[in-house]
Structures are given as C-alpha cells and as structure tokens.
Amino acid sequence: MRQLFLLALLGITTSLHGQLLTVRPAQPTADDTVTIIFNAREGNGVLAGYKEAVYAHTGVIIGTPDEPSGWRYVQGNWGQDDARMKMTPLGEDLYQFKLHIRSFYGIPEDEPFLQLALVFRNRNGSLVAKDTGEADIYYPQIEVFEHGPLEKADGRDGTFMGDVADIFTLPDGSIVLSDSQQRLRLQYFEEGLVNLTYLPVPGTEAPESEAVIAFPEYWLDSTSALFHGNQTTYLPLGEGVFLQVQQNPLRWAIRRGDSLLLESEEGFFFDPGDPMIGPVSGLRLRLQPGERLYGTGSRALPLDRRGHRLYAYNTASYGYTWGEEDLNISIPYLLSSRGYALFFDTYRRGYFDLGHTESDILEFGAKDSVLSVYILLGKSGKPDEIQRDYTWLTGTQPMPPIWALGYIQSRYGYKSQAELERITQQTLDAGYPLDAVLLDLYWFGGLARMGDLDWDSEQFPDPDGMMRWLDEKQVQTLLITETYFVEGTRHMQALEEKGLLTRDPDGKSFIIPDFWAGPAGLLDVFQPGVAEWLWPFYQAQLDRGADGFWCDSGEPENHPKKMRHRPGPAEQVHNLYGSYWAQHLYEQHARQNPGRRFFNLIRSGYAGMQRYATFPWSGDVSRSWDAYRAQAPIMLGAGLCGIPYMHADLGGFTGGPKDEELYRRWVQMGTFVPIMRIHGDAEGIEPEPIFYSEVTQDIVREAIKLRYRLLPYTYTLAWEQMTDGHPLARPLFYHYPADDRVQGRYDSYLWGRDLLVAPIWERGATQRQVHLPEGRWYDFYSGQPLAGGQTHTVAVAAEHIPVFVRGGSILPRSARDLPNTQAYRGDSLHLSVFPGPRGTIARGKVYQDDGATAGAYETGAYRLLSLEGQWQKKQYVLSIKAEGQGFNGLPEALSLTWTLYDLVGQPVRVRWNGKKLDAEAWIYDPNGKTLTVITQSASAPGKLEVKVKP
Numbered sequence: 001m002r003q004l005f006l007l008a009l010l011g012i013t014t015s016l017h018g019q020l021l022t023v024r025p026a027q028p029t030a031d032d033t034v035t036i037i038f039n040a041r042e043g044n045g046v047l048a049g050y051k052e053a054v055y056a057h058t059g060v061i062i063g064t065p066d067e068p069s070g071w072r073y074v075q076g077n078w079g080q081d082d083a084r085m086k087m088t089p090l091g092e093d094l095y096q097f098k099l100h101i102r103s104f105y106g107i108p109e110d111e112p113f114l115q116l117a118l119v120f121r122n123r124n125g126s127l128v129a130k131d132t133g134e135a136d137i138y139y140p141q142i143e144v145f146e147h148g149p150l151e152k153a154d155g156r157d158g159t160f161m162g163d164v165a166d167i168f169t170l171p172d173g174s175i176v177l178s179d180s181q182q183r184l185r186l187q188y189f190e191e192g193l194v195n196l197t198y199l200p201v202p203g204t205e206a207p208e209s210e211a212v213i214a215f216p217e218y219w220l221d222s223t224s225a226l227f228h229g230n231q232t233t234y235l236p237l238g239e240g241v242f243l244q245v246q247q248n249p250l251r252w253a254i255r256r257g258d259s260l261l262l263e264s265e266e267g268f269f270f271d272p273g274d275p276m277i278g279p280v281s282g283l284r285l286r287l288q289p290g291e292r293l294y295g296t297g298s299r300a301l302p303l304d305r306r307g308h309r310l311y312a313y314n315t316a317s318y319g320y321t322w323g324e325e326d327l328n329i330s331i332p333y334l335l336s337s338r339g340y341a342l343f344f345d346t347y348r349r350g351y352f353d354l355g356h357t358e359s360d361i362l363e364f365g366a367k368d369s370v371l372s373v374y375i376l377l378g379k380s381g382k383p384d385e386i387q388r389d390y391t392w393l394t395g396t397q398p399m400p401p402i403w404a405l406g407y408i409q410s411r412y413g414y415k416s417q418a419e420l421e422r423i424t425q426q427t428l429d430a431g432y433p434l435d436a437v438l439l440d441l442y443w444f445g446g447l448a449r450m451g452d453l454d455w456d457s458e459q460f461p462d463p464d465g466m467m468r469w470l471d472e473k474q475v476q477t478l479l480i481t482e483t484y485f486v487e488g489t490r491h492m493q494a495l496e497e498k499g500l501l502t503r504d505p506d507g508k509s510f511i512i513p514d515f516w517a518g519p520a521g522l523l524d525v526f527q528p529g530v531a532e533w534l535w536p537f538y539q540a541q542l543d544r545g546a547d548g549f550w551c552d553s554g555e556p557e558n559h560p561k562k563m564r565h566r567p568g569p570a571e572q573v574h575n576l577y578g579s580y581w582a583q584h585l586y587e588q589h590a591r592q593n594p595g596r597r598f599f600n601l602i603r604s605g606y607a608g609m610q611r612y613a614t615f616p617w618s619g620d621v622s623r624s625w626d627a628y629r630a631q632a633p634i635m636l637g638a639g640l641c642g643i644p645y646m647h648a649d650l651g652g653f654t655g656g657p658k659d660e661e662l663y664r665r666w667v668q669m670g671t672f673v674p675i676m677r678i679h680g681d682a683e684g685i686e687p688e689p690i691f692y693s694e695v696t697q698d699i700v701r702e703a704i705k706l707r708y709r710l711l712p713y714t715y716t717l718a719w720e721q722m723t724d725g726h727p728l729a730r731p732l733f734y735h736y737p738a739d740d741r742v743q744g745r746y747d748s749y750l751w752g753r754d755l756l757v758a759p760i761w762e763r764g765a766t767q768r769q770v771h772l773p774e775g776r777w778y779d780f781y782s783g784q785p786l787a788g789g790q791t792h793t794v795a796v797a798a799e800h801i802p803v804f805v806r807g808g809s810i811l812p813r814s815a816r817d818l819p820n821t822q823a824y825r826g827d828s829l830h831l832s833v834f835p836g837p838r839g840t841i842a843r844g845k846v847y848q849d850d851g852a853t854a855g856a857y858e859t860g861a862y863r864l865l866s867l868e869g870q871w872q873k874k875q876y877v878l879s880i881k882a883e884g885q886g887f888n889g890l891p892e893a894l895s896l897t898w899t900l901y902d903l904v905g906q907p908v909r910v911r912w913n914g915k916k917l918d919a920e921a922w923i924y925d926p927n928g929k930t931l932t933v934i935t936q937s938a939s940a941p942g943k944l945e946v947k948v949k950p
Helices: 001-010 101-105 382-395 417-429 461-470 492-498 528-546 569-591 624-639 660-669 694-709 711-724
Strands: 023-024 033-039 056-064 070-076 090-091 094-100 113-121 137-139 166-170 175-178 183-190 193-199 234-238 241-246 253-257 257-270 280-286 293-297 307-310 331-335 340-344 350-354 361-366 370-377 407-410 436-439 476-480 484-486 520-522 548-551 600-602 675-680 749-752 755-756 769-771 776-779 785-787 790-795 801-808 808-814 829-836 842-848 861-871 877-881 892-898 907-912 922-925 930-937 942-948
Touching: 023 137, 033 113, 033 370, 056 101, 070 101, 094 101, 175 624, 183 382, 183 785, 193 257, 293 307, 293 624, 293 675, 307 331, 331 350, 331 361, 331 382, 331 624, 331 907, 340 382, 370 382, 407 417, 417 436, 417 461, 461 476, 484 492, 492 520, 528 569, 548 569, 569 600, 600 861, 624 660, 624 749, 660 675, 660 694, 694 808, 694 892, 711 808, 711 842, 801 808, 801 829, 808 861, 829 842, 877 892, 892 942, 907 922, 930 942
Parallel strands: 407 436, 407 675, 436 476, 476 548, 548 600, 808 842, 829 892
Antiparallel strands: 023 033, 033 094, 056 070, 056 113, 090 094, 113 137, 166 175, 175 183, 183 193, 193 370, 234 241, 241 253, 253 257, 257 280, 280 361, 293 331, 307 350, 331 340, 340 370, 350 361, 484 520, 749 755, 755 801, 769 790, 776 785, 776 801, 808 829, 842 861, 861 877, 877 942, 892 930, 907 942, 922 930
C-alpha cells in the first residue's frame, strides 16, 4: 500500500485502473528512463488475480510511422525464471518495471526509436497477458502506416458514382454504365456469376487478373436496350435471379425470386487520396439482420467475420494465438449466409469493414484506381455450388503426391545429418508410420548462410547418402528455402550483377538492415529471368534425392515500404509475392520433371495460389490451448477461399511449457486436417512424439495410425477438391445451410462430406456438447446411431476426440495398418456402410491412381470405385462399380471387408455376385447390430445382397 500511496502523491493512480499500461514520461525518447505500470485486470485479463511472479517480455519498434519494423532487440528468456524481467508487484493487480530504453534494449544511436512492444507472462509462459483481441501491447499508441486504416475520406475528394448518363454494350457482351466521368462494366461469366468492374478514372482499364483463369461463357443479347427509358431495369442472372439496377441515382440489388440477397448502399466510391496513401477504390453494401460473413483468408478469429475490421495485407505474426486478425494469407473473398459471395479481384493492400464501423454496412476498399468484383450466386445459393463457381474462376489444386497425406515430421531444426538419422530411426523403431521429414535452415548452414541454397558439408557430410537412406525407408526429404539472401552468401554478387534483387529509390540493390537472419537482399520474383536463375538450385536438390520444398517467409516477412519491385513499390505487390514465387517453382518443375507431382509447403500467397501445388500452414503459432483453438477457423476460412490444404504446426511452434494433454489433443485433431505435420522449436521442447511420455506416445501413435487407415477416404477428398473445388475440411453450414444452428459454428467441422469432427479444446474435458445436423449419425468408434437435428452431450475419452459418421454414407478405409503411404495398394479395403433413413441410398467413392503421376486423372490413368447401398424390400443391396482406364500397379484383385451398421434383424442369406456365401464368410453381431462380410473379386463391379429375417 505504501507504493500505491507514493504513486498517488505523484498523481498517477487516477490513470492506473481502467488503463492497461501507464508509462512515465508519457512520451518517452530512446534516452529516457521510463517507469512502466501494467494493470493485469485490463487487456485480455489472463493475469488478473494471479498470485505468483509476473515477468515482462519486451522489445522495441524502430523506424518511422510509415515504415515501422517488427519487434526488435527483444529482451527476456521465455518460460524461464528471468530475474532481470521480473516485475515489482504493487498490489491490486498492478506491476511495475523500470528501464533506460537505449541501454536496456541496446538500440544503436543511428536507429530511430518508435514504440515499446510488450507482453507479460507467468513463469512458464502458459499465461500471456496481451491487449484486447489478443494483440501485443504497444506504447505510445501511434498511427502506424503499415497497419493503419484505409478508407474513403469523407469531406475530401471521395466520390460515389452518380446518375447514369450513358449506357452501351461492348463486343464481348458486357454492358457499360457511365456518369459524366466514372464507368461501371457488367459482364456475365456464367449462370449465377457476374463481374462488376468499377473504372472511376477516365481512360483507365482493368488490368489482367492475377487470380481469375476462367472466361465468360454466358451473356444475353442486346441487354443494354433494356435500360433506355427506364428508371429501374431487371437483368436476369440465372433461373429466378435478377440484377435490379436503378439508374438515377445509380443503385443496384440482386434478388432471388422475392428474396433480397444483397443491395448497394451508396455503391462504388473512389478517393484519389494523397501522395502518401494514394487512390482508394471501394464498395459499400447493406448488410441484412442476422447475415453472417465468412472467408477473408486465414485469421485466428471466429469463422463469422461480421463485426470485424480486417486488413488485406499478408502478415507474419510470430507466436500468435487466438484473436490475431492479420495472418499470412489474406484473400479478398467473402461468403454470405444469405447465399452469395463476393470476390474483390485485387491484390493491392486493402481492408474489409464488415459491420464494424456501421453495423449494417459492408465496406471494402483497396489502394487501386480500379475495382473488379465478382458476384457468385450458384444455381440455388448453396455454399457448395458457390464454391464450385469460385474455384472455376480461380482454379483447384492438382492432386498431391500421396505421401503428402501421410505423417510428416519436422522441427526447428535438425542441426546435423547424424541428428536427423537418429531421430528418424527412433521414430520408426517406436512404431510410428512416417512419410516425410522436413529440414529447416540448418541444412544450408543456419542464419548466416541463408541464400547459399546448398548443403552445409560439415554438418551434413553425405546428403546424397542420407536421402538414399531415407528413401530406402520410404521417407521423403523436404528442404526449406527462402528468397532472402544474407550479405556475404555465395550468390549475392551474381544477383546484384543480374539485377535480380529488389531496389531502393536510387536504383541500387535494397539491403534490409534489420532482417532477422542478418542484413539481406530480397529476390525480386517479378523480374524477367528470375525463375530461370532460381530453379536450377531446386532441380539440383531434386536430382540428388529431395522430394519437395518448404518455402518460408514469402509474405514477404520483412518488406520495407521504400523497397521497389519491377512492377512498383513493395506495398503494391506485397500480397502477390508468394504466389509468383510458387508459380515460378511449379511451372519450372513441370517443364523439367514432366509427369511428377510437386509439393510446396508455403506460408503465403494470393487468390489462385492453390493452382501451383501449395500446401500452406498457418504460421508460427504459439504453444497454447487458445492458439490450438484458433486452428479450426483458420483452416475452414482458408478452405472457403479456395485454399484447401491449410494446416498448422501440430503441437504449437513456440512459447508455453511442455503440455502433454495439449499435444495429444492437437495431434488427434491433426488426423482430420489436410496435412498432418508435427513441428516446433526444438530449442526448448523437442516436438517429435518419441520425446513424450509413454501414455502420450500410445495415444499419438494411434492417432497417426488412424490417419493411415483413413487414407482411401482422404485421398478421395483430394480428388474431389481437384475436380469440384470442395475443401477437404468444411464448416457444418457448407452442406447444411438451412440449419441456423450450424451457421458460424467452428467448434466442430466436416472432414469431407461424411465425417463430423469435434476437437477437444478444454483441458481435462470429460464431456462436450456436439450439434449433429439433420439426418442420422453414427459414433465413429462404436457405430451406435444418433439422431440428427439436435445437440448431444457426449463423453470424451483420453484416447480420441469425438467423431461421427453421416448416415447414408459408405466410408472407405484401409483394411490393414500401413507403415507409410507407399504400402497402400488399394487391394484391401474396409467399406463401412452407415444406412440413412429407410428409402434413402447410402453412397461412397474411392479414387485410386499411382499416387505420383501428374495428370493421372486427366489422362484416364485411375480407377474410381462408386459404392451404393439401399433397402430393397427385405434385403439390403450393396453395389460397387468402377470407371477409369487403370494405372501401373493397379491391384489385380480386390479384397473387400464390408461392415453394415444398424442392421435390425438376423441375416438369413448373404450373396456376392449372385452366389450364396457360406456362413463362415460373414459374422453378425446382434448386440451391436453389425454384419461383417469379406468378399474377394477379380475386379469391380460387384453386388452384395443381404436378406434379413423380419
């Protein structure tokens, strides 16, 4: 209390409560000694009432408001009892810390201090106090250009499109509406899909899209004639769907029958801005009550993004957790619960205001003088229809190499050949299936050698032999690469001579002084010839035995505003950088390795990046329950934006203590995500399962084995994505849009059409509630049926997370355990039949090819098994049909184990292809109401008939 009294004498106490951080002096310079008082009751409040020691973890932001750095000169040893960083408790949840800024952080005299950056933690880092929304704490608060708002400037030169003065049709069938200066072009692409291109500046035209690969296939003749002499005109966009256009003033809306889908508020606007910000083009639409908005890329937020103001600017966020709004992949795509979607086709820096500033207004703006918007409606407004149209526009992902769907093991990082071989062998000896290992930056010698693009011969004396050794064990090798080249590395001089690095305003190679690996140049991926220069280094590693690559820091992570690329300033092309890098590698690989599938584990990109065989992960996630919880909406949000293989570092990458229960639950969810990859910073906690307790190892081993047993199903999901655009992981509303109880839910999700996954995000949980959509469902493990259309309280076991199977599905699994994906031949399948209500047909598919050849499906080198089951009078009839021309390695015979669930009544006869099977060929369990039948066939088709005694 004495300390509080002294603070009161200084006049400080009035500002302490209700304020997260108090700093004296209030506007410090780098040469000031400051007193920092932290109020644990404010911000996220996780340390409120905490009785043990509290520690600061802090750095500084240097630079200028229009070009700030990230955290620099970071002080604190995370997860340790760091006496230097321990705060002085003042009572009433207040803590104090004093420091001299320049000497404490070690800021050089020539570097301008901008802000303090802080978080506060308990001893082991399991509790981290941040600002509201889980943001880091910055002081003083300033308007930082990199993260500041973009919006139309009311009262300046911002203008909306006015009355329509002229209307005409172009040769391509598009319609142009014009006021005295601005133009709006309407172009039909296909039924239920229209493009609106806003051209506010006379003489400008829309540039060629970097994302859209489709061409218009649908238009109406002489539609411009419908406008003349009419104040309001209705243009058909599809069956029962109309675009309603009011000319004076220009307003528009889209209706499906009598239902309003969306309408403009003031519509398109343009603000020429100022020299610092530049032009902003945007669109304002009205939101309807209860409308939900999904998409915008990967963000650690609830799935429904309404109420948020978000930025379209790819951002690396180290150690992020729940509430991080801006992450590595931002896609300007929104899906509405009202049955429409919007794709703003611009890679420029922008923002989404989704009812944040005005609760009933959706506003999008981007730093551009043109704005092209695609409105997607589908045939009936269902999410899966809209998804097919969106991926028709921007492309789907090619089939992955089948090993990519197995278990991938990684750490930061394997420092030597001996360490990698030792841990890999221990993993295999412990009985874990394994398909690939990832090598972080130590393979080329660590931070100082970033850009060498070749092996560190001291620590990896025989990389060719190592990769042969891994290949003999059927384990693939993946190598990290970056496009940053640290000064002094072997290719810097050649890159400068060839002009392949980014430039500063004077035309010299731009050297980033504060890049985390050391002063470095950045490859300008937009320069002609850069792909031809870069690819040979990748090809050399493929020729030596590597199987794929890990492309890191491609946001780009450190991208100063003053940097110049060939097309323009850094900010202009920032969001496009990762996609160009991916495109170069994909196209060069296809030229040099025809017929071989490509794998690129990449962190960032733009709409359409999926076309280039990209497998993105969600960034450097913290090791915490909140961060784990964020992975479902990150994955689902990215999937809706056409990015189907978003995944996370299972177990968490950094921060926090070793938490065996968290690790188990995270890996259990990892069975049902697109890429199952364990990864973490090994300096504090070794991430591989062999370094955990036997209890945890047994649980994790079973989760990985289950991943392999589900390989026929998961590989078929990859084929569905390639052919129809469906993400592998889907929100519940994706297939059940009419169920209001599933709108916005992300605490459970669909793995494909037929599995519902309910992760466990609460420590020590023994039960949880699960909402099952309409229909019939079955417990995945017991086979017990459950009614849909209601919420169930289910028991939670330590051994697995709750999973449910849709009634009306036939779920394919491997009939045997697999040590790796190469052991999967497709000749021995377990087909689990989960009937729906009487009168419905259960269906399933199994897609098979050789798992390695690019274009296998397109050339007919595959087999697709189609499965159906239904009641026909007193017997249940199952059929299997095949299509495709087959492939090398196609199994000559099929061994099928059929399990029919919820079979009420004793089977009296079982026939396969008309032949009665002996009683020894099938088993009926009257308690579980399951029938298991084993059939052998030279090939599909086949027919199984089960007659039941009433």
